[in-house]
Amino acid sequence: MKLWMVIAAGLSIHLVFFFSIFEIYFSTPMVDGMRPHNSPLTPPAKRLVFIVADGLRADKILELTPDGNTPAPFLRNIIKTKGAWGISHAAVPTATRPGHVALTAGFYEDPTSVAKDLQGKEVVFDTIFNESRYTWSWDTPKFLAKVTGGNANRMFSKNYPGHMKWLAGLNAEDMDSWVFEETHNLIEKAKTDEDLNSKMAEDKILFFLHLGGIDHSGYIVRPSSQAYLDHIAFIDNGVKKVYEAFESHYKNDGKTAYVFTSDHGMTDWGAHGDGTPDETLTPLIVWGPGLRSPAKETKRFSDGLSKAWNLADIKRTDINQASMASFLSALVGIPYPMNSILPVPDELFNLTDNELAEMLFANLRQLVEQCEALRDAKQKTSIKLFFKPFKPLTDEGVVSLENMIRSKIDKKEYKEAIEDSRRGIEVALKGIRYYTTYDRQNLWFGIVSGYIGWMIYLVSLIYEDHCSLTTPNQGPQLSRRFKGLIISFFLLLSVMIFIVLYVQSTVWTNYFYILIPCPIWLAVCLRFDILKQMVFLASTLKSLFPYLFLTFCGLETLVLGFYYRDVMSVVIVLFAAWPWIFKREELDKRIVMQWSASCIAVAFFPAIPTGTRELNFNLVVFGGIVAIAVACIIVKTFASKQLAKRKLFLIFGFQICVLAICVFIVRHTAEMAATNRRTPFISQALSWVFLLLGAIEPLFVTTDIRCRLFTIALAWMSPFVLFSISYPF
Known part of the structure; x- marks a missing residue:
């Protein structure tokens, strides 16, 4: 097989395997x-007045400043005198659309939702807005504008004016002040408007205020700055005025x-999307009727904390972010979003036993019905002979459980x-998990x-290329x-699998994930004679086992470095000592x-903390100047050794x-x-x-290893400088 064919096949296979990660772990079955x-x-x-401050960290609004003051006096006073507080735990990817889906629809959308957001695709699932009688919202076009399709008669959404959204040179408070002003204008x-x-x-009406300015403020001035805290104070004052306006309009009812x-x-x-605590811990402050003091x-x-x-x-x-949808639904008495996968957090409520029992029973019925719908959908796409339903939730068991709980409520027990509903909810959640991961083992195996x-095939190619000249054939072809x-x-196996699928x-x-092993293993089996020689040769290479063991340890250490960065520094120092x-x-x-x-200079960088970087563009500029000086010296060395042409x-x-x-x-930016x-x-x-040039330039340089490596390093130094805000590396 020619080299370009091996490279093309390897690239295609790894692309398929890469996208399988999203199918196996991050799919959102609807x-x-x-x-x-x-x-x-x-x-x-x-x-309900639902206020979401986009990109707001829990610690920045809840902690006190060094002088003992708070950047949000109104909301902190609510925590102490009127309402409940906690932390809402967001999930990866920590971005606007996935976060709003979790908050309003009750499930975690897969990471490809970020791409869907960029493509402007509409939302096709149930949310609290669809279930409400009326919804008024003021937000970005990222989410709610895509929900209102077909519901314009009861969902009234306004978006930020386009001129307010810049990536640089932005007064981010203007975005939030627009939301507050529009809310006051509505009231x-x-x-004067009777309708x-x-x-x-x-x-059963909702007012949704999406404050996107604090997110943009974090991008520009960073959450550790005084300007960020000032923006929080601005939001706190705006929330206070909105609260007073609504209470005045409804005469404090x-x-x-x-x-x-x-x-x-x-x-x-100033970044988000990952799963660090700074990105996943968000504030939760609630107050009003039915909520605990x-x-x-x-x-x-x-x-x-x-x-x-x-x-x-x-x-x-504390709650999981996806349980917010059921919480909001129960608060105003609208149906739970149909695809909500988490139970209502009843600890936030102050209800009678009767109200709590009815609330949890309705939540149980919603989760059980979702589990049954998942079962039916999975059963339709499975061979009946091999389908295995979730045994704890049979049709008879569900009817018996619901009748028993209904009977106890009617008897005022x-x-x-409440306890039976909670136990039933736990079982329903296990059932939902069971059906959403039903095909995972098949995909894993494939x-x-x-x-x-593929690894065995590549090893056989390497063996044939490097050993065939000195090692005679050890068996018949x-x-x-x-x-x-x-x-x-x-071929027969592939056809059978295709028919089953x-x-x-x-x-x-x-089809790709499960069928792709067939051509790979076909190619492996067709090299049986080479594999036989490899087995014979391996028995004579016992002296290489220590090196193979060290290679395995090195790979494991590399993986460990993804979780503990300091490990990379230790490994690089060992490389420095090796020669x-x-x-x-x-x-x-x-x-x-x-x-x-x-090696020692490079080992310094993994040891630098990732969460304490401050803006220091002068350091970036200095690093770029050093890189230019070093590049000039290396080019001069190449010229003296005549390693490259004009x-x-x-x-x-x-x-x-x-x-x-x-x-x-x-520097100018x-x-x-x-x-x-x-x-x-x-x-x-x-x-x-x-x-883009960084990826193209190395292709025009000779394959001499020194010239090629220098070109690659220099080509990617420019994007590194542009991406850096504190130190380039």
């Missing part, structure tokens, strides 16, 4: 056709509930009904067997008849010293000029952002062009 469920009793609140309009006033007087939270947090350097803390949290925020004496309730087969039998077997109406992507121990007599002492010095020196010179321009762009001015379009365009 089912429909379910009935809505909600408590038949009058809900605690008639209306004022209701005073609007009548709609706002209904029950005590039927308006308020929920303040965030969709995700942000790192110290501040109480004495009786539970001890091991994270120490309550004590650090001086809130250790006030009861704290509320506490027993991917793992494909990986193993495969006969044509034997090859025909192998090909026929794998087709009968089960399997998702088309699963002094094993190659001291073979290598020039000056080369060994240069090698060791380079054409290549022109490429090297062009790369150095590009690096110099990137250094200038970083930093100055523009510091004075709230927008980055020029030419700087943005050049940055994208230089990013």
Whole structure:
């Protein structure tokens, strides 16, 4: 097989295997056709004001400043005197659309939702907004504008004006002030608009305020800055005025509930999307009818956050972000979103046993019905002979459980009904988990067997390429008849698997994941004669086993480095010491010293903490200047040793000029952002062009290893400088 064919096949196989990760671990199976469920009793609140501060970290709004003050005095006073507080734990990916899906639909959308968001795709699942009688919202076009399709008569959404959204030179408070102003305008309009006033007087209505400015503020000034805390104070004051306006409009009738939270947090350097605590811990502050008041803390949290925020004496309730949808639904008495996968967090409520029993029973019925819908969908796409349903939730068992709980509620045995509902909810959640991961083992087997087969095939190619000249054939070649039998077997196996997948109406992507091992193992089996020689040769290479063991340890250490960065520093230091121990007599002492010095310099970077970087563009500029100086020295060395032609020196010179321009762009952009001015379009365009050039430039350089490595390093130095905010590496 030619080299380019091996590379193309390997690239295709690894692309398929890469996308299988999303199919196996991050798929979001959606089912429909379910009935809505909600408590038949009058809900605690008639209306809900739902405020989401995009990108707001829990610690920044809840902790006290060094002088003992709080950046959010109104909301902190709510925690102490009126409502409940806690932490809402977001899930990866920590981004706007996935966070809002979890908050309003009750499940965690797969990571590809970020791509869906960029493509502007509409939301096709049930949310609290669809279930409400009326919804008024003010937010970005990222989410809610995609939900209102077909519901414009009861869902009224306004988006930020486009001129308010810039990536640099932005007064981020303008975005939030627009939301507050529009909310006040709606309340004022209701005073003269009878139709609007009548709609706002209904029950089961929502007001959704999406404050996107704090997210953009975090990008620009970073969450550790005073400007970020000032923005929190601005939001706190705006929430206070909105609260007072609603209470005044509804004449303090005590039927308006308020929920303040965030969709995700942000790192110290102004990023989000990952799963660090700074990105996943978001604030939760709730107050209003049916919600508990501040109480004495009786539970001890091991994270120490309550004590650090001086809130250790006030009861704290943590929830998973996806349980917010069921919480909001129960609060205003609308049906639970049909695909919500987490139970309602009843610890936040202050209800009678009757109200709590009905609320949990409705939640149980919603989860059980979702489990049954998943079962039916899976059964339709499976061969009945091999289908295995979730035994604890049979049709008879579900009917018996629901009848028993209903009977206890009717008999006013509320506490027993509550406990039975909670146990039933636990079983239903296990059933949902069972069906959503039903095909996972089949996919695992296909991917793992494909990986193993491809590795064996590559090893056989390497053996044939490097050993065939010195090692005679150790056995007869495969006969044509034997090859025909192998090909026929794998062809028949592939057809059988395809028929099974087709009968089960399997998702088309699963065809690739399950069928791809067949051609891989066919190629392996057709190299039986080579594999036989490899087995014979392996028995004579016992002396290499220690090196293979060290290689295995090195790979495991590399994987460990993804979780513990300091491990990488230790490994690099060992590399620095390696030539002094094993190659001291073979290598020039000056080369060994240069090698060791380079390794130790590189080992410094993994040891640098990732969460404490402050803005330091001067350091980035200094690093870029050093890189330019080193590049000039290396080019001069190449010229003296005549390692490259004139054409290549022109490429090297062009790369150095590009690096110099990137250094200038970083410095100029930093100055523009510091004075709230927008980055020029030419700087943005050049940055994208230089990013693409980094991947193309090395292709035009000779394959001489020294020239090629130098070109690759220099080509990617420019994007590194552009991406850096504190130190380039």
